[in-house]
Amino acid sequence: EAGVTQFPSHSVIEKGQTVTLRCDPISGHDNLYWYRRVMGKEIKFLLHFVKESKQDESGMPNNRFLAERTGGTYSTLKVQPAELEDSGVYFCASSQDWGRLNTEAFFGQGTRLTVV
């Protein structure tokens, strides 16, 4: 069974440009999460989808970030316009259940974004 897949694995863009990251969760997982790790910092939560609905987007840093999950399958995270501080590794994760004990979140390999 395929795990969580993310595309692209790496992206280098100039400040002011737009980048769109994609995540395909494990089939059948209603819950999809976006996380980000900025260099030297801990992995931080961005938002959580349950199917196509945003359950929690409290971690989104500002309105330059837009996440969608049309149809409740794959998700995209768009950064427009990108700033230098947006550089980091963006992880997507999915899980079958949430808010329960022993919920396991499966992570994708991440997209390494570099804004120059």
Place this chain on the structure above:
Amino acid sequence: RKEVEQDPGPFNVPEGATVAFNCTYSNSASQSFFWYRQDCRKEPKLLMSVYSSGNEDGRFTAQLNRASQYISLLIRDSKLSDSATYLCVVLGAGTALIFGKGTTLSVSS
């Protein structure tokens, strides 16, 4: 105070050593607790959940102290393959997994 705090690393130990990692969390309403492992330039993977009564999985033992808001991970008989970053993770009152910064373990022969 950070939501999840871990021992600063790195921990450098010889093969066969026993090593313990500690973690504290700030939100007393937190419900679930985990240790994740992250290899260099890879994604985090669940190592084990942490139960109130403590639990063991082979060479790994996890403990939870709700009163002190403290979680630990003990690794016995360290192997070279245990070298990685260990992330303390807490499921808060909301829906987000909250990660500590991680503790790096390096096991040498």
